[in-house]
Each structure stands twice: as structure tokens, then as C-alpha cells.
Amino acid sequence: MLNNLRLSAKFNLLLLAAFLICIIFSGVTLSVILNRNTESQTVSKAQIMLQTMNSIRNYTSTQVGPQLAPRIEQEAEFLPQTVPGYSAREVFEHFRTQKEYADFFYKEATLNPTNLRDQADGFETELVQRFRNDTNTKELTGFRSFTGGDLFYIARPISVSKESCLRCHSTPEAAPKSMLATYGRDNGFGWKLNEIVGAQIISVPSQDVINSGRQILLFVMLAVCGMFAIAILVVNLFLRFTVIKPLNQMAQVAHDVSIGKMDTEFKQTSHDEIGVLANAFNRMKLSLSMAMEMLNNPE
Known part of the structure; x- marks a missing residue:
């Protein structure tokens, strides 16, 4: 089949095959790189925000809690601002009021929470169970x-690392009355020291x-296709004027x-392979002409 094709068609098929191989290879490679970059950017955002929430938790635990602790026993209404998880969640919800962060979520999903808004759903429960089943796992x-x-x-994982946590989560009898008045006696109790209770x-x-990564991939692929199209056009023009046209002229001669x-006569000024072929062809024509003349004039 290839033997019946013109030389230009064979070159175009070769270039097209090379083009397809390069497109597939570059597309796969770029896709892998962009996916890794996407994951890296996303992980970076999540880690920064998680560290921010942990800083808020730590500040609440060490600065706010001790200051408000006496009021918990004196006042009838419980002060949730003393709970690190509550403070982190409230700050994050305020953070989400900004449009660009509206789809971000933060939750301290707990199997047996005091505040039912922290109740773990099915997916979150699976994560907590994975932490409980393998205590060496520190992050998922x-x-x-x-x-x-x-x-x-x-x-x-969220674990009960301090005995002070058991004051509110061991038994209803040990919990502040203001907390019982706010959240009741049915949830958030029975926790044990060093137990993983949530995530x-x-x-x-x-x-x-x-x-964004897909748009970059599409743009790069279009740019590569454009460059290959230009390359094929340039190669075809070069092939036409340096190979095809001289060969057609020699065929006519x-x-x-x-x-x-x-x-x-066939005139070829180049010194490449086509020029060598043209010179050999002209010598052959000259030899043939001399032979014909000798045959026509034997004397």
C-alpha cells in the first residue's frame, strides 16, 4: 500500500504518526503533572486552614477557657466559648461568609457529641472508626x-488527651449544671482518657x-497542535521545493x-543528495548522447 503513495504522502503519514505519539505522550505527562500540582495546591490550602483552626483551639484552651471557667459554675447559662471546638467552628463559619470560601467546610465530627451539630455522619463515622482501629494513623x-x-x-483524630476534658464528658453528675441545662444529659458523656472520640x-x-488545570491542559494541547501543524506545513513546503520539484523535473527530462x-537539460545548483543525483543523471544523459552519436556516425 505504501509503495503506491507519493513521496509527500509518505512523509505526511510519518509526520502524522510522530505527531500523534507526541500528543499522547505530552498529554499524559502534562495531565499527571497538573494533577499533582492540583493536589499540592489543594493540600496546601487545607493544611493552612487546619493549622489556623488548631491555633484557635489552642488559644481558647489556654487563654479563653481559664478566664471564663469561674463563670461556668456561677451562671445558669453555659458559655460554649470555653470549648475549643466551638470557638474553632464559629470562627470558621465567620470565615465562610466570604464568597471565595463559602464552599469550605470544617467540622469536629464526634461519635457522641455534646452539641448535636458535631454529630458524625456516615462518612465521618467511617473515618473515626479507622482512627480507632489503627491508633498509629495520624492523618487521612x-x-x-x-x-x-x-x-x-x-x-x-480527636482524642481525650487531658483529664480536664472529662469534667464535662465523663458523667452528667460531674458536668457543670449550666451545660446540662443547655445540652441535656443524653449526649456527650462516657468519654475516657486517651480515647479517640472523633475526627x-x-x-x-x-x-x-x-x-483551571484542565484549561491549562487544553491550552497547551492546542498550542502543541498548532506548532505541529506549522511544522508539517514547513516540512511539506521544504520537501516540495527541495525534493519533489527537482525529482519531477528529472522525471520530465x-x-x-x-x-x-x-x-x-536539467539544472541543479544544490550540493546535497539531489544535486549529486542530478549530476549523475546529466553525466548519464551525456554518455547516452555520445553513444547515440557514435551509432549514427560509425566513421
């Missing part, structure tokens, strides 16, 4: 699907970063010589 990451798109999450989870949207037009 992955993607979770929501209505608005995929969210990248980072989850870390600190922060979720950040990854769809925008993914879409050979045809003229075959019908007796010995005065036909």
Missing part, C-alpha cells in the same frame, strides 16, 4: 463528593483548581530523453 486524606463538586479533605475534618473545594530530445 482523600476526596469526597458533594452536590457542588468534589471536596478534598484532611482528617485528624477533626477540613474540606476544601478542588473543582476550581481541577477546572528523462521522459524527453527517452523520446529523443537530447538537448533537454
Whole structure:
């Protein structure tokens, strides 16, 4: 089949094959790089926000809690501002009022929470159970699907690391009366020291970063296709004027010589392979002309 094709068609097929191989290879390579970059950006955002929430928790535990602790016993209404998890959640909800962070989520998902808004759902319960089953696991990451798109999450275990936590979470009898009046006696009790009771989870949207990566991939692929199209055009023009046209001219001269037009000349000024072929062809034509003359004039 290839033997029946013109030389230019063979070159174009070769260039097209090389083009397809390069497109596939560059597309796969660039896709992997962009996916890694997307994940890196998303992880960086999540880690920064998680560290921010931990700083708020620490500040509440060391600065706010001790200052408000006496009021918990004196006042009838419980002060949730003394709870590190509550402070972190409230600050984060205020943070989400900004449009660009509206799809970010933070939750201290707990199996048996005092405040039911911290109740772990099915997915979060699985994460907590994984932490409980393997206490050496300090962090879990992955993607979770929501209505608005995929969210990248980072989850870390929440454990009862201080005995002071048991004051509010051991038994209803030991808990402050103001807390019982606010949240009741049914939830948030029975915790044990060093027990993993929940997971600190922060979720950040990854769809925008993914879409941005896809746009970059599309732009690069279009640019590569454009460059290859220009390269194919340039190669075809070069091939036409340096190879195809001289060969066609030699073929025409050979045809003229075959019908007796010995005065036909082929001029080639290049010194490449085509020039060498042209010189050899002209020498052959000269030799043929001399031989024909000797045959016509034997004397």
C-alpha cells in the first residue's frame, strides 16, 4: 500500500504518526503533572486552614477557657466559648461568609457529641472508626463528593488527651449544671482518657483548581497542535521545493530523453543528495548522447 503513495504522502503519514505519539505522550505527562500540582495546591490550602483552626483551639484552651471557667459554675447559662471546638467552628463559619470560601467546610465530627451539630455522619463515622482501629494513623486524606463538586479533605483524630476534658464528658453528675441545662444529659458523656472520640475534618473545594488545570491542559494541547501543524506545513513546503520539484523535473527530462530530445537539460545548483543525483543523471544523459552519436556516425 505504501509503495503506491507519493513521496509527500509518505512523509505526511510519518509526520502524522510522530505527531500523534507526541500528543499522547505530552498529554499524559502534562495531565499527571497538573494533577499533582492540583493536589499540592489543594493540600496546601487545607493544611493552612487546619493549622489556623488548631491555633484557635489552642488559644481558647489556654487563654479563653481559664478566664471564663469561674463563670461556668456561677451562671445558669453555659458559655460554649470555653470549648475549643466551638470557638474553632464559629470562627470558621465567620470565615465562610466570604464568597471565595463559602464552599469550605470544617467540622469536629464526634461519635457522641455534646452539641448535636458535631454529630458524625456516615462518612465521618467511617473515618473515626479507622482512627480507632489503627491508633498509629495520624492523618487521612482523600476526596469526597458533594452536590457542588468534589471536596478534598484532611482528617485528624480527636482524642481525650487531658483529664480536664472529662469534667464535662465523663458523667452528667460531674458536668457543670449550666451545660446540662443547655445540652441535656443524653449526649456527650462516657468519654475516657486517651480515647479517640472523633475526627477533626477540613474540606476544601478542588473543582476550581481541577477546572483551571484542565484549561491549562487544553491550552497547551492546542498550542502543541498548532506548532505541529506549522511544522508539517514547513516540512511539506521544504520537501516540495527541495525534493519533489527537482525529482519531477528529472522525471520530465528523462521522459524527453527517452523520446529523443537530447538537448533537454536539467539544472541543479544544490550540493546535497539531489544535486549529486542530478549530476549523475546529466553525466548519464551525456554518455547516452555520445553513444547515440557514435551509432549514427560509425566513421
